[in-house]
Amino acid sequence: MHCPRIALGLGFCLLVGIALCSLWVYVENWLSVSYVPYYLPCPEIFNMKLQYKGEKPFQPVTPSQYPQPKLLEQKPTELLTLTPWLAPIVSEGTFDPELLHRIYQPLNLTVGVTVFAVGKYTQFVQHFLESAEQFFMQGFRVHYYVFTNDPTAIPRVRLGSGRLASIIPIQGHSRWEEISTRRMETISQHIVERAHREIDYLFCLDVDMVFRNPWGPETLGDLVAAIHPGYFAVPRQQFPYERRPLSTAFVAGGEGDFYYGGAVFGGRVARVYDFTRGCHMGILADKANGIMAAWQEESHLNRRFISHKPSKVLSPEYLWDDRKPQPPSLKLIRFSTLDKDTDWLRS
Amino acid sequence: MDPREFWGKSTKFWLCLILLFAVLLGFYSQDTHSVVLQRMQLEKKESSERDCHLDTCRIPEVPRLVYPKAQLLKPTRVDVLVMTPWFAPIIWDGTFDSAILDAQFRNITVGLTVFAIKKYVVFLKLFLETAEKHFMVGHKVNYYVFTDQPANVPQIPLQEGRQVVVLEVRNYKRWQDISMHRMEMISNFSQQRFLREVHYLVCLDVDMKFSDHVGVEILAPLFGTLHPGFYRGDRQSFTYERRPLSQAYIPRDEGDFYYAGGFFGGSVPEVYRLTMACHQAMMADQANGIEAVWHDESHLNRYLLYHKPSKVLSPEYLWDEHMLRRPPLLRKLRYVAVPKNHAEIRNR
Numbered sequence: 001m002h003c004p005r006i007a008l009g010l011g012f013c014l015l016v017g018i019a020l021c022s023l024w025v026y027v028e029n030w031l032s033v034s035y036v037p038y039y040l041p042c043p044e045i046f047n048m049k050l051q052y053k054g055e056k057p058f059q060p061v062t063p064s065q066y067p068q069p070k071l072l073e074q075k076p077t078e079l080l081t082l083t084p085w086l087a088p089i090v091s092e093g094t095f096d097p098e099l100l101h102r103i104y105q106p107l108n109l110t111v112g113v114t115v116f117a118v119g120k121y122t123q124f125v126q127h128f129l130e131s132a133e134q135f136f137m138q139g140f141r142v143h144y145y146v147f148t149n150d151p152t153a154i155p156r157v158r159l160g161s162g163r164l165a166s167i168i169p170i171q172g173h174s175r176w177e178e179i180s181t182r183r184m185e186t187i188s189q190h191i192v193e194r195a196h197r198e199i200d201y202l203f204c205l206d207v208d209m210v211f212r213n214p215w216g217p218e219t220l221g222d223l224v225a226a227i228h229p230g231y232f233a234v235p236r237q238q239f240p241y242e243r244r245p246l247s248t249a250f251v252a253g254g255e256g257d258f259y260y261g262g263a264v265f266g267g268r269v270a271r272v273y274d275f276t277r278g279c280h281m282g283i284l285a286d287k288a289n290g291i292m293a294a295w296q297e298e299s300h301l302n303r304r305f306i307s308h309k310p311s312k313v314l315s316p317e318y319l320w321d322d323r324k325p326q327p328p329s330l331k332l333i334r335f336s337t338l339d340k341d342t343d344w345l346r347s
Numbered sequence: 348m349d350p351r352e353f354w355g356k357s358t359k360f361w362l363c364l365i366l367l368f369a370v371l372l373g374f375y376s377q378d379t380h381s382v383v384l385q386r387m388q389l390e391k392k393e394s395s396e397r398d399c400h401l402d403t404c405r406i407p408e409v410p411r412l413v414y415p416k417a418q419l420l421k422p423t424r425v426d427v428l429v430m431t432p433w434f435a436p437i438i439w440d441g442t443f444d445s446a447i448l449d450a451q452f453r454n455i456t457v458g459l460t461v462f463a464i465k466k467y468v469v470f471l472k473l474f475l476e477t478a479e480k481h482f483m484v485g486h487k488v489n490y491y492v493f494t495d496q497p498a499n500v501p502q503i504p505l506q507e508g509r510q511v512v513v514l515e516v517r518n519y520k521r522w523q524d525i526s527m528h529r530m531e532m533i534s535n536f537s538q539q540r541f542l543r544e545v546h547y548l549v550c551l552d553v554d555m556k557f558s559d560h561v562g563v564e565i566l567a568p569l570f571g572t573l574h575p576g577f578y579r580g581d582r583q584s585f586t587y588e589r590r591p592l593s594q595a596y597i598p599r600d601e602g603d604f605y606y607a608g609g610f611f612g613g614s615v616p617e618v619y620r621l622t623m624a625c626h627q628a629m630m631a632d633q634a635n636g637i638e639a640v641w642h643d644e645s646h647l648n649r650y651l652l653y654h655k656p657s658k659v660l661s662p663e664y665l666w667d668e669h670m671l672r673r674p675p676l677l678r679k680l681r682y683v684a685v686p687k688n689h690a691e692i693r694n695r
Contacts, residue, residue, distance in 0.1 A: 004358055011362040018369045068582045069603055071428045071437075071573075072676070080422045081430045084414070084444035085451060086564065086658070088434040096432035103433060103655070218434070232419045254413055307408050309447070312434070315419070329420060 066099050079315055079329050083257065089227075091315035092331035095218045101139065104217040110141040111220075112199035112269070114187055115207040117146055118172050118179050122153035124208045124338065129157040129165065135211035135334070143199055146207075147186060180296045181283050188276040196269050203266035204276075205335075213317075213334040221312030223271045225305050226264035226319040242299040247291050248282035249299040251306065260305050261319045262298030264335065267311070278304050409450040426676050431603065431659060435567075439661045440678040443564045449485065452563035456487040458545035458615075460533055461553045463492060464518045464525050466692050468499045470553045470685060475503040475511070481557035481681070489545055493532055522693040526608070527629050527643045534622035541615050548618040551682075552609030554692075559663075559681040567658035569613035569621065571651045575662040575671055577605035588645040593637050594628035595645035597652060606651050608644030610665045610682065613657075621650055 079091050088094065113132070117125045125146060136142065144165040148154055149172030159165060170186055173179045187204055195202060201220050231239055239259040241251035266272060279300040286293060286300075293299035320326075320336035423429070423441045430436055436443075459482065463471045475490065482488065487508040492500055495518040505511065516532055519525045533550060541548055547566050577585055582602035588595035612618060625646040632639060639645035663677055667684040 007359060008362060011366055015366055015369050018366075022372065066432075069428060069431055071578055071604075072426070078422065080417060080419050082423075082436050082442050084417050084442075085447045086436045086438075086443055088430055088436070089419070090434075094430055094432075095434060099432055100434075227419065236416045252411075255411065257417060258419065307410075309409065309451070 066096055083309070083313055085309050087309065087311050087313055088221075089313045089315055090218050091317055097214070097216055097218065100217045104220065105139065107200075108141075109200045109220075110143060110198065111137050112143045112145060112195055112202040114145045114147065114190070114202065114204045116170075116179070116183055116186075117148045117154065117207045118170070119149065119176075121207055122148060122150060126155045126157060127210055127338070128207050129159075131211035133157070133160055133163070135213060136215050138214065138216065140217070145190065145195065147190075177292060177296055181292070184276045184280040184283060184297050184300070188273055188280060191269055191273045191276070196273070199269055201266065202269050202272045203264070204272070206263035209263060209335055209337055211335050213332050215318065215334050219266070219312070219314060219318065221267055221310075223267040223275060223308065223310045224265060224312045224314060225258075225260040225301075225310035226314040227316050228259045228261035229316040229319060229321045229324060231259035232316050239302075240294060240299075241302060242293040242295075244291065246289060247293050247299070248285045249293040249303040251303055255306055256302075257306065257309070258313065260298075260302055260310075260313075262295070262301050263337075264314065264319045265301060275304060275308065278308070409447060412446055412450060414444055414446050427661070431655075433655050435655065435657050435659050437573075437659045437661055438564050438664070439676075440663060445560075445562055445564065448563050452486070452566060455546045455563075455566075456489060456544065457483050457563075457566070458489045458491055458541050458548045460491045460493065460529075460536075460548060460550045462525070462529050462532075463494045463496075463500070463553050464516070465495065467553050468494060468496055470555075470687075471499075472501045472503065473556050473685060474553055475501070477557035479503065479506060479509070481559060482561050483563065484560075486563065491536070491541070493529075523638065523642050530622040530626040530629065530643055530646070534619055534626055537615055537619035537622065542619070545615060547612060548615055549612035550610070550618065550622075554685050554687055555609070555665075555682055556685050557681065558683050559679045561664065561681050565612070565658065565660055565664070567613060567656070569617045569651075569654065569656045570611065570658040570660060571604075571606035571647070571656045572610035572660040572665045573662050574605045574607040575666050578662050580605070585648075586641060587648055588639040588641070590637065592635060593639050593645070594631050595639040595649045597649055602648075602652060603655075604659065606644075606648050606656075607665050608641070608647050610660065611647060611651075621647075621654070624650055 078093070079089060081089050081091070081094050083089060113136070115125070115128060125148075129144065132142075132144070140162070142163040144159075144163075146154055146165060146167045147170045148167060149170055151167045151169055154167050157165070168190065170182075173182070183204070191202070203219075203224075236256040237253055239251075239256055241256065241259075242249040244250060265275070267275070279297060282300045282303065283293075283297065315330065317330050317332055317334050320330070320333045322333075322336045322339060326333060417423075424439055427439055428437055429439060429442050459478070461471075461474065471492065478488075478490070484506075488510075490509070490511045491514055492511060493514045493516050494500055495516060497513045497515050500511070500513050503511070514532075514536065519528060529550070533548070537548070549565070583599050585597075585602055585605040587597040587602060587605070589599070590596060611621070613621070625643060628646050628649070629639075629643070661677075663679050663681050665682055666673070666677070666680045668680065669684065669686055673680065
């Protein structure tokens with residue numbers, strides 16, 4: 001009469017065993033992709049699958065009039081135009097805007113922009129959007145994603161045709177560092193949930209900035225970084241990398257190409273997803289170890305750009321600090337900070 | 348009826364059902380999970396191979412490397428243009444760091460196509476020997492030797508990871524036809540074999556030798572090489588095909604560079620597109636009774652004008668020491684012509 005009980009017991013053990021096996025295989029596959037310690041709970045981001053949009057075949061350039069490139073012209077000392085891994089460094093004079101426009105226009109691209117306007121930072125949105133309407137990606141379809149904890153504080157700005165703005169509510173935090181570090185997570189989740197269907201390229205910009213000159217398709221690339229205006233002339237030992245080995249953003253003394261700014265990065269949607277997700281994993285691991293990197297997500301961004309080198313680098317023209325004197329090698333400042341009282345803003 | 352027996356049967360039934368469900372769930376989730384991952388990887392691979400031309404760099408992860416830091420305010424070369432207006436790097440010595448590039452391009456296989464037809468088989472030995480010393484050292488290479496005399500292909504000792512694949516093809520009476528039909532043969536074999544065997548194709552002339560490093564810095568979705576005779580010139584002086592009847596026609600006010608027919612390449616899909624387009628253009632010309640002034644080179648130039656290459660190789664990558672005096676801006680000569688008697692070698 002204890003046969004059913006034994007059968008029940010065996011059956012139950014088998015059931016539990018199979019369930020554990022499936023779970024193990026599932027988790028194992030994901031673990032091989034990230035480096036998060038196993039004891040952390042897996043955030044929902046692991047379950048999100050990215051469906052890639054179909055690629056468009058390359059379109060030939062239509063015949064057009066433009067001057068012949070001058071191979072042997074001696075140029076006065078200017079900026080470096082190629083990184084050692086052959087990524088272009090974009091600055092005024094290195095490209096032909098007409099030609100690029102003709103190459104990119106037929107591709108019917110949509111460019112997305114994410115900005116975070118949390119707490120007192122909502123006051124910058126108007127000026128940001130107005131200047132973007134004047135200078136950012138003229139002639140292209142643009143979609144602004146404004147993340148805020150207070151949608152009512154976001155002003156209505158008149159946008160040109162083919163340009164949209166979406167206001168996305170997010171949670172506010174009391175500490176500004178927390179708000180800053182959460183951006184990577186928010187961006188990658190947003191890409192999976194929505195952006196990958198709506199845009200081809202994405203730029204993640206700081207909101208307390210303004211466009212001053214044209215920012216066009218010369219900035220488009222697979223994975224794009226911008227050189228920080230404060231460190232483009234100093235040796236790598238002086239870069240404000242995270243120097244504590246405990247952090248995942250740690251960079252040793254002899255490493256580093258450029259110090260990139262956290263206020264501007266972007267690229268193809270799929271690449272930005274990989275990038276932000278990678279940074280977020282590093283931030284989570286640091287959190288588990290009770291450490292926050294010296295410059296929050298900018299430190300993680302710099303760590304990641306060393307091992308996943310950007311395919312295009314923007315000169316400090318694309319990320320400038322107006323408080324600094326403009327050097328002669330930077331011809332055209334396109335995107336720069338607004339003078340502001342950061343202490344008050346962050347309180 | 349015994350209540351315990353009844354309960355036992357029902358339990359067993361439900362238990363079996365639950366077990367079956369669990370097993371199916373286990374297999375299904377594993378299966379779809381790996382299928383989804385595979386599809387993502389495939390799409391990722393496809394999308395990165397059909398990559399927008401205008402971005403040449405791969406984003407694979409690089410391990411920790413030690414190398415000198417680039418300086419933004421100190422360009423490496425001030426005497427030459429190192430980037431085209433459409434952001435294609437122009438590869439000169441000093442512009443690239445091989446340590447980083449080799450790490451970015453690890454685990455790739457490069458295919459090299461070379462045509463040794465009729466008397467040109469004599470060039471193979473020196474070509475392959477010097478390639479072993481200088482071409483893509485440290486990477487996997489497949490030499491695809493197109494020839495009408497497979498028996499005359501010399502046996503060269505090869506480094507590890509490198510092999511010679513002999514492809515027997517027909518010859519043509521005129522040397523111009525041999526030159527032009529290279530496009531057709533490359534496009535055929537691209538589809539049949541190269542797509543599955545290599546990541547990149549480099550299409551070279553055989554009557555040359557390697558004299559210095561030619562590595563992964565040249566690899567891009569599509570690249571061409573500056574012809575050594577025209578890198579200084581104005582577009583009006585380029586020997587493009589100037590008759591509007593030809594498919595290779597380029598008007599006098601157009602043109603970026605004059606590319607050489609003896610060194611081009613790219614990813615397999617892009618080389619396939621290029622060679623197919625050139626071959627079709629040559630067939631159209633043949634039907635119209637016209638032959639472009641520089642044969643396949645004219646058609647190559649037309650294609651690269653309207654499908655801008657993602658990298659351009661400087662004349663370091665194709666030079667003729669006997670015809671041209673070496674200027675100081677050429678710090679290295681990597682791939683140079685071997686002297687030959689044109690009249691004797693080209694016909695019969």
